[in-house]
Amino acid sequence: MTPDTTEGLRAIVADPAGAVIGLDFDGTLSPIVPDPAAARIHPDGPGVLARLGDLVGAVVIVTGRPAAVAVEYGSLAEVPGLVVLGHYGLERWEAGRLSAPPVHPGLARVRDALVPLVAGFDGARIEDKERAVAVHTRQSADPQLALDALREPVATLAAEAGLAVEPGKFVLELRPPGMDKGVALSAFLRERQARSVLFAGDDLGDLAAFAAVRASGLPGVTVFSGSSEIVVEADIVVNGPDGVMGLLRSIADSIGA
Known part of the structure; x- marks a missing residue:
């Protein structure tokens, strides 16, 4: 040390x-x-x-x-x-x-928009945390590939809703800034x-x-x-x-x- x-x-x-x-x-x-x-x-x-x-x-x-x-x-x-x-x-x-x-109003918008966005990636799932929404790709056939493909559209959606994106290990979390x-x-x-x-x-x-x-x-x-x-x-x-x-x-x- x-x-x-x-x-x-x-x-x-x-x-x-x-x-x-x-x-x-x-x-x-x-x-x-x-x-x-x-x-x-x-x-x-x-x-x-x-x-x-x-x-x-x-x-x-x-x-x-x-x-x-x-x-x-x-x-x-x-x-x-x-x-x-x-x-x-x-x-x-x-x-x-x-x-x-109070819950950020932008979360209601992204909840609806994420469903069709994530549906195109087998194994990707949405976790609703009430005050944040996370997209997980860990269970996808290629978790990194799915994460990389989702990164830009998720960032665009978050910006439109006034939210920030917190990246993690095979997860993108949309939350208040x-x-x-x-x-x-x-x-x-x-x-x-x-x-x-x-x-x-x-x-x-x-x-x-x-x-x-x-x-x-x-x-x-x-x-x-x-x-x-x-x-x-x-x-x-x-x-x-x-x-x-x-x-x-x-x-x-x-x-x-």
Whole structure:
């Protein structure tokens, strides 16, 4: 590890009350699966996060999913002090309460227009997240070919509806502009007056959060839990949710020692 990475981990362990542990959900806490509705947290996840929640200043999940869905799929309702920022930060779940702005009016337009657009690509499917709509090509015969072919027409449709496109691994998500994981994480760090931060993620949407860690000026650590499908710069690389659980458990052990 680099000296900065070591400093970040030491700061978390030495002053856990000032630490924010930020985490993506899919690919980080939950394995990637063909059907997003079938995703569930790693079996050790609820216990590890509950332990961390008792030790650090805050545990926050920043996800593209609806916040309540992440809580349900993660069995996270009992994690002490947990905050879930859903839809890249548009929604906030905390202590059983959900707050969110009105649904963007452009989403109704793209819901109708995407159906015939995606119908021409065998295996491509639409996921309606209420405050966002995602097009998945992972189950196509050639996922990358389908994704590349859909990229331009989806971008055109999003622009006409006043929406942004968030690309990921075999997914294009249409969502309201002006918010991303970096904006959400930065605001949360200020809110909690964080003195150190760790963020773990696995996909392109997490790069903004990685940048926010670096821009925060705090002792910080970025953790990549993804696959070789994308290449990113991160302080620590782990093997999917198994690796994330191992790292978080090690941090908790060091704090509790």
